Amino acid sequence: MRRLQHANRRFSAAGKPGWKTDRGKIYILLGEPKSLRNFNSLDIHFPAELWYYQGLEGYGLPHAFHLLFYQRGRIGDFLLYNPASDGPWSLLARPDDYIEGYALALDRLDLVDPELAMAAVSLIPGETVVNFPSMASAMLLQNIDISARKKVEDRYARVFFDDKDIVEVEYSAN
Incomplete structure (x- = not known):
């Protein structure tokens, strides 16, 4: 709560x-998150936040990972970034930057901050990915949704099904 x-x-x-x-x-x-970093370069990229998590392996997640949020067009809420579907050009503020290609978009982000550029390619620190989005990051984002179900204590449901063949009836007549 x-x-x-x-x-x-x-x-x-x-x-x-x-x-x-x-x-x-x-x-x-x-x-x-264990740590949170803000990126607010108004000239080159949209506002972004990089969240760092560690120690959630019990829910099927990697030992350490980042989550990147960005504010598209500097308007509205911050959106969860997916390297596979959004790409680094989604983070760039100027329209001419994102139509010139994946590698150039990464180079522009790297000039601002190498950590932001790395997160644009992979949400898993230390993963080696060169000029191509990480599929492991896409799987991470799916596993985060699944982790919510793993957190739910299901013991009560197992007990319910163990006793499903037992029917108890009480009857009272006044």
Whole structure:
């Protein structure tokens, strides 16, 4: 309940409650990141936040990973970035930057900050990927959705199914 309240307080945007935003959903699922870094270069790229998580292996997630959020067009809420579907040109502010190709878009981001450029290719620190988006990052984003179901305690359901053939009836007549 505390995460939900915090998400609503901190991540509400564009008339949406915080729990309906990408950052709010991730905060509710995974909690506070170990670290958070803001990127606010108005000339080259849109505002972005890089969240770092560690120690969530119990939910089928890598030992350490980043999540990148960006504010497309500097308007509205921050969106969760997917290297495979968004690409580094989605982070660039000037229209002419993103039509010139993947490698050039990465070079432009690398000039601003190498960590931002690396996260644009892969959300998994240390993963070696050259000028091509990481499919492991796409799988990570899918596994985050699945991790929510792994967190749910299902013992009550197992007990329910163990006793499904047992019927108890009480009858009272006055």
